[in-house]
Every structure is written in C-alpha cells, then in structure tokens.
Amino acid sequence: MAKVYVIANQKGGIGKTTTATNLAGILSKRGKTLLIDADPQGNSSNTYEAQIENVATLYDVIIDSDKLPIKEAIQELPNGDIVASDPLLAKAEKMLDGDVEGFYRLKDALDELEGYDYVVIDTAPSLNVILYNCLIAAQRVIIPVTADNYALQGIDQLYSTIMAVKKRQNRDLSIAGLLLVKYSGRSNLDKTTRDEIESRAKDMGTKLFGTSIRECVKTKEAQEKHKLLIDYAPWCNTMVDYLNFAEELLAED
Ligand SMILES: Nc1ncnc2c1ncn2[C@@H]1O[C@H](COP(=O)(O)OP(=O)(O)OP(=O)(O)O)[C@@H](O)[C@H]1O
Numbered sequence: 512m513a514k515v516y517v518i519a520n521q522k523g524g525i526g527k528t529t530t531a532t533n534l535a536g537i538l539s540k541r542g543k544t545l546l547i548d549a550d551p552q553g554n555s556s557n558t559y560e561a562q563i564e565n566v567a568t569l570y571d572v573i574i575d576s577d578k579l580p581i582k583e584a585i586q587e588l589p590n591g592d593i594v595a596s597d598p599l600l601a602k603a604e605k606m607l608d609g610d611v612e613g614f615y616r617l618k619d620a621l622d623e624l625e626g627y628d629y630v631v632i633d634t635a636p637s638l639n640v641i642l643y644n645c646l647i648a649a650q651r652v653i654i655p656v657t658a659d660n661y662a663l664q665g666i667d668q669l670y671s672t673i674m675a676v677k678k679r680q681n682r683d684l685s686i687a688g689l690l691l692v693k694y695s696g697r698s699n700l701d702k703t704t705r706d707e708i709e710s711r712a713k714d715m716g717t718k719l720f721g722t723s724i725r726e727c728v729k730t731k732e733a734q735e736k737h738k739l740l741i742d743y744a745p746w747c748n749t750m751v752d753y754l755n756f757a758e759e760l761l762a763e764d
C-alpha cells in the first residue's frame with residue numbers, strides 16, 4: 512500500500528500546489544510516486560502539462576457513476592505520474608450530495624492502486640466533499656502556512672475537520688506537521704509569527720517542521736515553464752529547503 516500525503520489548507524495561494532508538486536518530484540527519486548490533482552483549478556495538472564480534455568481525470572474516478580479504475584486515469588509524463596483534475600470537480604458537492612458512500616470514493620479508488628510507494632494529493636482552497644475524500648484516503652496531512660498576520664486564520668476549522676474525519680472515518684489519519692512556506696525570515700515579525708505557529712502546532716498535537724521553505728524567483732519561473740524545480744533549479748533556496756523538509760518527513764515515517 513502506498514503512503515498517502517495530502518497537502519491541505521483552505522486558504523488560497525498559500526503554497527499547496529508548490530509543495531505538492533515539489534514533494535512529488537522529490538519522492539519520485541525514491542519510489543514510484545503518483546500526484547493527484549484534486550483541485551478543479553488544475554494548477555498541478557498545468558505544471559505537469561497533463562491533458563484534461565478527452566482523457567480520464569479524477570472526475571471519472573470519483574464522481575462519474577461509472578467509477579473508472581484509477582490506473583486508467585494515470586498520465587505518465589516527463590514530470591511524473593499524475594491523475595489530472597477537471598473543472599467539473601467543482602460540481603462534486605452537488606453530484607455526491609446525498610450519496611452515503613460519496614466521501615469514500617477516493618479511498619476506494621486508492622485501495623485498488625498497485626505498484627506505487629507514494630501518493631501526494633494537491634487540494635483546493637476549500638473545505639468540501641473532495642477534501643473529505645482526500646482526508647479519508649490519506650494517512651498524513653501536511654499543512655502549509657505563511658508567516659503573516661493571517662497565518663493561522665482558518666486553521667482551527669481545518670483542524671476540527673481533520674479530527675472529525677480521524678474520529679469517524681479514518682483512524683489512521685494524522686497531521687504530519689505545519690510547514691512554513693514562502694518564508695523570508697528577515698523581519699522580527701516573521702520570527703514572532705514562527706514562534707506563534709510553533710505553539711499552535713503543539714496545541715494541535717503536531718509540530719512545525721524544523722525546515723521552513725524560503726522564497727525564490729525560480730519557483731514561479733519553473734511553474735511557468737511547466738518544469739519541476741528539482742529539474743529546473745535544483746540548487747535554489749526553495750528546492751534545497753523542500754529537500755530538507757522531505758528528509759524530515761520521511762525520517763519520522
Ligand atoms: N517558495 C516559493 N518561492 C516563490 N514563490 C512561491 C513559493 N511558493 C509558492 N510561491 C508562489 O506563490 C503562489 C501561490 O502558490 P501555490 O499555487 O502553490 O498556492 P496554492 O495554495 O496551491 O494556491 P490555491 O489555493 O489557489 O490552490 C504561486 O504563484 C507560486 O509560484
């Protein structure tokens with residue numbers, strides 16, 4: 512069975528996709544890795560240059576009544592293996608409404624997945640039925656946060672959601688940690704915020720990863736060129752930090 516990591520925070524633009532794609536890139540050097548794009552915006556799919564039209568996507572696997580086996584939705588691309596998103600996923604709430612099994616679609620699909628060591632799931636900035644599907648299918652949640660005044664806004668709601676899923680649907684679920692991303696660390700404000708985040712992580716029964724992810728212009732450049740940072744700029748700050756973060760993550764698992 513693959514180890515399943517979900518990257519979640521319902522705040523937009525915080526660094527989920529950047530974390531998901533970079534982590535998948537790093538893990539794929541160690542074992543067979545699948546990235547699942549569970550965000551209708553499809554940013555991970557875009558970075559991987561995955562097709563979303565006239566191919567099977569996550570929509571066909573978890574929403575469509577035919578429930579296509581997940582292996583038929585995997586695209587093997589230069590950046591790695593991916594199950595692409597579909598804008599139609601935005602309609603999931605309606606489509607799965609009232610279906611008691613609707614929360615378990617992704618778990619069922621991943622139970623059938625063979626040959627993968629790691630699965631990384633990129634999620635949308637919302638607490639919806641797709642996120643529940645991801646949390647029920649995963650073992651570890653990684654929560655990216657930024658060191659600004661609103662860093663921890665909404666985190667309580669995410670935490671309660673994770674705990675509710677853990678209690679009712681997925682006892683194996685735990686929070687791997689909060690990950691400080693887009694970090695400059697230059698100002699005192701940053702440092703104060705870091706301490707605050709650290710203590711909040713403790714309250715949540717988890718930790719703040721020792722590695723913070725610094726910013727680097729190459730990150731955006733790589734995304735625009737549809738490349739993974741590990742190939743495009745392996746020595747930039749952001750990449751070096753993601754590598755150290757991955758070490759930390761794997762050391763405890
Ligand atoms: N370490 C970094 N250095 C520089 N820019 C970064 C870094 N991490 C993320 N960014 C930039 O921040 C923006 C938002 O990042 P990203 O798309 O990963 O966030 P997200 O949480 O997935 O957003 P959404 O909620 O819309 O899905 C992107 O333009 C990305 O290039």
Ligand SMILES: [Mg+2]
Nearest residue numbers: 527528550554
């Ligand atoms: Mg994203």
